[in-house]
Amino acid sequence: MSAGDVDYGFNTLEPDLGGITKAEVMGRGRIHALIDDETVALMEGRVRKTGVLERLQEWRDEDAVPFSIGGRPSLIPERAILTGMLLLAKEGSAMFLTSVRDLLMFRLSDTSRELLGIERSLAAFVGHVGEKNRWYANTSRAFHRMNDLMDPFPQERRHSKTYTEIQEILRAHDPDLAEKRKARLDEFTKLFLVMTFNEQSRSIRRASNKIDISFDQTFVETPTVKGYSRKNLAKRVADEARTEEKKTLNPGPVDAFAGWHVSTGERTDASAGQVDLTDPGKKPSSAQYRWGWEINIAVRVDSEAPGQRRFPGLAVAATMSLPNVRVAEEAVSLMRASKSLGLEPGVGDADKQYWANSLTERLHDPAFNEGFTASTDYRVDRLGHQGGDHGALYIEGGTYCPATPAPLQDATKDLLGAVIDTATYRERIKSRTAFQLHQKEKPDAKGRAVLRCPALGPSPTVTCPLRELLKTKTKTNKIRPAVDGDDLPDFADKICSQHSVSFDTAKNRRNAQAFEYGTKEWDEFHTHARNSIESLNNQVKSGGTEDIESASRRRVRGFGAAQIIVTILLTNFNLRKIAAFISDKIKADAKMQTFGEPSVALVRRRDREWHNPYTGTYPPGVTPPSTATASPASDETGGPPRRT
Incomplete structure (x- = not known):
């Protein structure tokens, strides 16, 4: 027996057990190794740093009834449960309640037990089955006592449901309670991720004074894979009512509050009060759908120095949601949570599922109010000239001179249509920059910005026949692009007749971006941001240390339990990334000391x-x-x- 193994005093072989020791019987084939006190204290300290324990008590007091007869004190506190889960995540073990039970029962020293506030287990071969059952019951009650404060969709989950029972669960659902508890659940996740961010040194945290993020969804399975569709739920209920022998009914789903994830094909985004109608049906395309939930994750990226790895790519915010439901609102929640890191809001990068497909009032306006600027790709139908104001043209997020040549306006369209090659496209985008209106004053509190014609001001970028009489002294005598007389508008609107014009940025907010679309700067950041979130999703999903996608390593059922476990796994992922980043930096510094001087x-x-x-x-x-x-x-x- 190694020094780290628990000695039950039953490691000798006995005839009635064959070649199996009593210790192996008690561990069901496993030998439980002790966890050193320093590691336990480290994880317990991190749980305390989150502030979650205080929030749990606040929520418990908030939900408490005015009068209570009291009850027996809990034998296992939430602090011990969360510490045990962090320890399991650190060693890459499955997140089963039985694993937490075994850790608390067998793998802690007396010093660690005292630290976590749990009793000493009665480790004896005779009666060990009853002792393990008692510890499991206490562990399960402690976990669900915490989960019940945050689960937005409470229901019985021990047995499969008939479709009639599913319908009754949906009818009894309390949306106000769900909203309150989901806010608590997201707060729980936020506190853990903020803790991991603060575990970095100040120099790494403050490598940039802005928090730039890239966000996306990734699928996680339910422990029970059978689902249903609300489109045909009423028909299934009617069919069950006509069945005389109820015992002949096939087992139905367990989780009433999950949904179909669309692996391929078009996705929807149902807002509050709407019902997602995604239905796999019975067609061959049903393989494109999977029953479960979505984890929404934001990773920290770098808009100032894309790809230079000034800090590790941590998951700085995360929420969980039903598939195809409130995708835009979950993105806003990620932005709001990331502001808790104490940095100024910066750029929010995402694919076309977000900025390109969301309504302005659901995503763009709230993101603007939170201080974030979009970075994304455009839908094909929103390329080129998309309206304008005061005579100026709105083109792919920018505000341009009305005389901007048509080939420059349609550069992206021509690239996608194979009319021009990439090199020509880059040249046209570069040339188009000269026709962009100049910002005279920054946007005010109401989002109004003062812009002027690119042919005016101390540093004009084009020459225009309409502005020859209004020429001012320029700083340089550069050769500038000239506006073609044939491109001049028939009617000179305000932008062509006034020195400057006030624009309401809200009118072009849907297409506004942090970087000018199509430029090398935009391409470098957008590529870096998309690669960062895709890399994070790939690392935390199936096959990795955390393996959040598969339910095979987390058997506790329900929406709330899934997010609690995923939060612990993301916390472990962040801690691993920080340690790896520091290790890589030490290696690089050592290499520079050895080979850094000019040879x-x-x-x-x-x-x-x-x-x-x-x-x-x-x-x-x-x-x-x-x-x-x-x-x-x-x-x-x-x-x-x-x-x-």
Whole structure:
């Protein structure tokens, strides 16, 4: 037995057990190794740092009835449950309640038990089955006591349901209670992720004073895979009512509050009060759907130095939601949660499922109010000229001169239509920048910005016949693009007749971006941001240490339980990323100390020792011998030196 193994005093072989020891019987084939006190204290300290324990008590007091007869004190506190889960995540074990039970029962020293506030287990072979059952019951009650404060969709989950029972669960659902508890659940996740962010050194946290994020959804399975569709629920209920023998009914789903994730094909985004109608049906395409939930994750990215790895790519915010429901609102929740890190809001990057497909009032306006600026790709139908104001044109997020040449307006369309190549596209985008209106004053509190014609001001970028009489002295005499007279508008609106015009940025908010679309700067950041979130999703999903997608390593049923477990796994992921980042930095610094000084080019031996007596040349740095011993000088005829 190793020094880290628990000694039950029953490691000797006995005839009635064959070749199996009593310790193995008690561990059901496992030998439980003790966890050192330092590691337990470290994880317990991190649980305390989150502030979750205080919030749980506040929520418990909020939900408490005015009068209570009291009850027996809990034998296992939430602090011990959360510490045990962090310890399991750290060693890559499955997040089963039985695993938490075994950890608390067998794998802690007396010092660690005292720290966590739990009793000592009665480790004895006789009666060990009843003792393990008692510990499991206490562990389960402690977990669900915490989960009940935050579960938005409470229901019985021990047995499969008939469709009639599913319908009754849906009818009894309390949306106000669900909203309150979901806010608590998201607060729980936020507190853990903020804790991991603060575990970094200040220099890493403050590598940028802004928090730029890239966000996306990733699918997580339910422990029970059977689902249903609300579109045909009423028909199934009617069919059950006509069945005389209820025992013949096939088992139905367990979780009433999950949904169909669309693996391929179009996705929907049902807002509050709407019912998602995604239905796999019985067609061959049903393989495109999976029953479960969505984890919405935001990763920290770098808009100032994309790809330079100034800090680790941590999950800085996360929520969980039903598939195809309130996708835009969950994105806003991620932005709001990421502001808890104490940094200024920056750029929010996402794919076309978000900025391109969401209504302005559901995503763009709330994101603007939170201080975030979009970065994304456009839908095909929103490329090129998309309306305007005061005579100016709105083109792919920017506000342009009405005389912007058509080839420049349609550059992206022509690229996607294979009319031009990428090199030509880049040149057109670069040329189009000259026609963009200049910002004279920053947007005010109401979102109004003062812009002026690009042919005006101290640094004009184009020349325009309409502005020749209003020319001002310029700083340079650069050659600037000229507005073609044929492109001039028939009617000179405010932007062509006034020195400056006030624009309401809300009118172009749907298409506004942090970087000018199509430029190299936009492409570098958007590529970096998309790669960052896709890499994070790939690392935390199936096959990795956390494996959040598969339910095979988390058997507790229900929406709330799933988010609690995923939160612990994301916390462990962040801690791993921080440690790996520091390790890589130490390696890089050590390499620089070893090889950082400029190396001296080696001189070949033939160059070090070679001497040409014909020309009297020596290797660099070698002093020729004195004239007394040296060969006679040349007679300057070009031939070999002669001896007298």
